[in-house]
Amino acid sequence: MSEFNEFDQQGSVPERTTGAIISHAFEMYKGVFLYAVVAMIIYSILGAVIQALTGMNSAAMLEDMRDAGDYSRFSVFSAPGFPLYLTLSGILGLLLAPLYVGLIYMINKYNTKNPVEFSDLFIGYRQNFVNILIYALLSGIISSVALSLCVLPIIFVYPLLMLGYPILLFENASATEALGKSFNIAKENYGVFLGATFVGFLLSMAGIVLCFIGIIITAPFIFAVMYSLYCAHLGKPRPIIFNK
Numbered sequence: 001m002s003e004f005n006e007f008d009q010q011g012s013v014p015e016r017t018t019g020a021i022i023s024h025a026f027e028m029y030k031g032v033f034l035y036a037v038v039a040m041i042i043y044s045i046l047g048a049v050i051q052a053l054t055g056m057n058s059a060a061m062l063e064d065m066r067d068a069g070d071y072s073r074f075s076v077f078s079a080p081g082f083p084l085y086l087t088l089s090g091i092l093g094l095l096l097a098p099l100y101v102g103l104i105y106m107i108n109k110y111n112t113k114n115p116v117e118f119s120d121l122f123i124g125y126r127q128n129f130v131n132i133l134i135y136a137l138l139s140g141i142i143s144s145v146a147l148s149l150c151v152l153p154i155i156f157v158y159p160l161l162m163l164g165y166p167i168l169l170f171e172n173a174s175a176t177e178a179l180g181k182s183f184n185i186a187k188e189n190y191g192v193f194l195g196a197t198f199v200g201f202l203l204s205m206a207g208i209v210l211c212f213i214g215i216i217i218t219a220p221f222i223f224a225v226m227y228s229l230y231c232a233h234l235g236k237p238r239p240i241i242f243n244k
Contacts, residue, residue: 011112013231018195021232025200025224031110032103035121036220039099044216046092054085090140097136098124100223101169107227108170108237127240128168134175135164158201159193160186165223166230170237185233193229200225 014024029036101124109116124132139161146154163182167173173181186193204222207214230237 011108011231011236013236014228016189016192016232018192018199021192021196021225021228022199022203024231025196025221025228028107028111028227029221029224032106032116032224033217033220035106035116035118036103036223037216038118039096039103039121040216040219042099043092043096046096047089050085050088050092054082054088093140094133094136097165098122098129098132100124100220101128101132101165103220103223104166104169104227105240107224111227111231112236123240124169128172131173131175131178132165132168135168135178138175138179139164155198156194159190159197162186162193162197162226162229163233166226166234166237170230170240172240189233192232196225196229197222 012024012027014020099121102121105123106116106120109120142161143154143158146157160183161179163185164178167178167181168175171178200222204219205215207216207218
C-alpha cells in the first residue's frame with residue numbers, strides 16, 4: 001500500500017511510521033520552504049537586533065573563556081550583556097511562536113491544494129494568539145528543564161510536545177488542552193514520535209554544515225514534521241473557522 005503516492009484534492013495523510021511521516025513532511029515542506037525561509041530571516045534579523053542592543057558578542061565571549069584558562073570557573077552569565085540577551089531572546093521566541101503556527105497553516109493549505117498567501121504566515125497572531133503564547137512558554141520551560149539535565153533528556157521529552165502547535169491551530173484548543181492531548185497521543189505512540197522527532201531535528205540542523213547559512217533553509221523543517229505527525233494520528237485537519 002502506497003503511503004502517499006499522489007496528492008488528492010482533500011490532501012494526503014501518511015501512515016503511522018517514522019519513514020512515512022518524514023517522507024510526507026519532506027513533500028509538504030518543499031511546497032512552502034520559501035515562506036519558511038522568510039520566517040527564519042525575520043527571526044534572524046530580530047535576533048541580530050537584540051544582540052546589537054545588548055552588546056552581546058559571542059566571539060568575545062569565547063576569547064574570555066580561553067583567557068580564563070580553567071573553563072570550569074568561567075560563567076557564561078558573567079559575560080557582558082548575556083543575562084539581558086537571554087531574557088530578550090526568550091521574549092522574542094515567545095512572540096514569534098505564532099509565526100511557526102502560521103507556517104503549519106501554510107503547510108496544510110498546500111496539502112489540501114488551497115492557494116497559499118503570504119498573509120497566512122501571520123494567522124497565529126489572529127487566531128488563538130494568547131494560548132499560543134502560553135503554550136510556547138510552557139513548552140519552553142519544559143524543554144529548558146530537560147536541557148539542563150545534561151541535555152540528553154530533551155531527546156526523550158520533546159516528542160511529547162510535537163502536536164501542541166497543530167492542536168492549537170486546528171482545534172482552537174487552550175494551551176493546557178493542547179499540552180495534555182499532545183502528551184497523551186505521543187505517549188501511546190511513543191516509538192513513532194521519538195523516531196520522527198529525532199530524524200526531523202537532524203534534518204532541521206543539517207543546514208549547519210553549509211557554513212551555518214543553510215540553517216535558514218532547513219531549520220523550519222521540524223514544523224512540517226509536527227504537521228505530518230498530526231495528520232497521521234488525528235487525520236486531516238478540519239477547515240479553520242476564524243474568530244471574529
